[in-house]
Amino acid sequence: MSINIPRGTQDILPGEVEKWHLIERKARELCEKYQYHELRTPIFEHTDLFIRGVGDTTDIVQKEMYTFEDRGGRSITLRPEGTAPVVRSFVEKKMFGYPNQPVKLYYLGPMFRYERPQAGRFRQFVQFGAEALGSNDPAIDAEVISLAMNLYKELGLKKLKLVVNSLGDKASRNAHREALINHFQPRIGEFCRDCQNRLEKNPLRILDCKQDHDHELMKSAPSIIDYLNDESKAYFEKLQQYLTQLNISFEVDPNLVRGLDYYNHTAFEIMSNAEGFGAITTLCGGGRYNGLAEDIGGPDTPGIGFALSIERLLAALDAESIQLDLKEGIDCYLAYLGEEAKDYTVGLLQNLRMAGFSAERDYLDRKIKAQFKAADRLKARYVAVLGKEELKNNKINVKNMSTGEQVEVELGSFVQYFQGLKL
Incomplete structure (x- = not known):
């Protein structure tokens, strides 16, 4: 009996892997210009890191993680995303004490999620991500977004759309949370079981539901923008000012909700508008996660970052018929x-x-x-x-x-x- 590759994975063969080399080299060179330094974390971590860091109400934790018990009886999970491991390392290695602040890091490596395989989406996939920890300045948010946008642009992509939103600070989120509960509670029985479970724990997650996204209450749900306090409004306005200053076009989407629990203030996605790219247009997502370091045992440290899939990037290049400038032949x-x-x-x-x-x-x-x-x-x-x-x-x-x-x-x-x- 022949043994085939597991579903949702891929072999990257000679002739194709050279494209990966070029993209990875471009990402590293760009990070050097922005002064982000590489961090390599383990491919597996203690499961509790992702439950506490990513959030137990997320699809990632509830449905998608590859979790197993090792021979010592410890619950171990193949990393489904890169931010929580980076912050874990930041806390454990006491990087908050480094003289150069904020600490600016990037990672590049495989992640694992048990998802339904489809075009550009795999169960083992490669993410490039950048994280800046230690600054509350909206200028660092703009820098992180600029880093992601410039990688796509340097590779030749043109049909891009940047969407931004503010999730507000803790006070703004709490006010919005109460409004969402009051909005959905009378008819929560019409929603899927996941949404019902999220109503009290994290009602913001309901807005990200794929099963009930067409429900009429979704369209009339309270917008976080209406619940931003003065401080959060000022932060978001400053971010938009900096993006404009950097000549980065963007749209404000008050319905943008990132799929992880740790986001606050800035949330953003970069999408492909290329014809034929597919139903899932998101190339990159990120946002601010003040408090995540504290949640996993460290000091209260502000942070901002993004992650993008190399597979999705390659699909976007194909959709725009962009040929990478690969060095071919031998001397x-x-x-x-x-x-x-x-x-x-x-x-x-x-x-x-x-x-x-x-x-x-x-x-x-x-x-x-x-x-x-x-x-x-x-x-x-x-x-x-x-x-x-x-x-x-x-x-x-x-x-x-x-x-x-x-x-x-x-x-x-x-x-x-x-x-x-x-x-």
């Missing part, structure tokens, strides 16, 4: 004639590679014509041919595959010859 293919020349190319190949060139040779004892065909398939810029006569005369023939020009080069200066080429 040199070493072809040989005869056993003695074949043996000599082993060391020659190593010398080329150690000098910084991408190079390859034949390992199947193919005829010279077949070796040239292999060089063509590899898109070799040069083919160097070594035979019995060349070896005897301490020479090697080098052919430029784009111009057809051939030169004879001293074997002892072969690597130096390549170092003088503009490759």
Whole structure:
């Protein structure tokens, strides 16, 4: 019986993985410009981190986590998102005591959620995310949004829409919470069981329900915007001012609700407007999470961050027919004639590679014509041919595959010859 890949996962093969390399490199280079530093956390954490950090009323905790008991009887969960582990590390490693504040971090790695697989959505997926901890300045919110937007723009995406909202501070949220309970309670029996359970615990989650999103009470639900106090209004207005100053177009959507419990003040999503992208248009989501560090045992620390899926980003690039500028081909293919020349190319190949060139040779004892065909398939810029006569005369023939020009080069200066080429 054959063993197939688990549902909701994918093999990223040569020819495709190079796109991932480029995106990851762009993300790292951009983070360096913004002074965000990489943090690598474990792929699994104690389950309690996500229950306390993400929220026990969220779909992630209730339905989507891969949770198991290890041999020591501890409940362990494969990380479904990156923010809670980052904040856990921030607290545990006492980064709040670092002299440089705010602490600006990014992560890049696999996450796991038991969801229904569909286009651009997998059960194992890769997230890139950035977090800034230690500042209450709305300018850092604008910076975080700018970082995400600029990654998409640097990769060539144009059909983007940024949507922002304010969830307010604790006082604003409490006032809105009471209004939502009063709004939904008389007819809560018409909603799904999840919404019924969320009414008292976190009624804001009802607005994010996928099953009941068309219910008439959803359309008339109280808007958080109407319950923002003066401080929250001022914060949101300042954010909008900074986004305008950064020439970042945006729309205010008072119905925007992020899917995690820890958000307050700023919430945002970046969406694709590309035709044919699909029903799920969100590329990136994020927001402010003041109090999350305190919830998992640390000091009260403000924070803001985002996460985006690399798979969704690739789907958006396809939807806009954007071809990434990938470096293709190799610098040199070493072809040989005869056993003695074949043996000599082993060391020659190593010398080329150690000098910084991408190079390859034949390992199947193919005829010279077949070796040239292999060089063509590899898109070799040069083919160097070594035979019995060349070896005897301490020479090697080098052919430029784009111009057809051939030169004879001293074997002892072969690597130096390549170092003088503009490759």
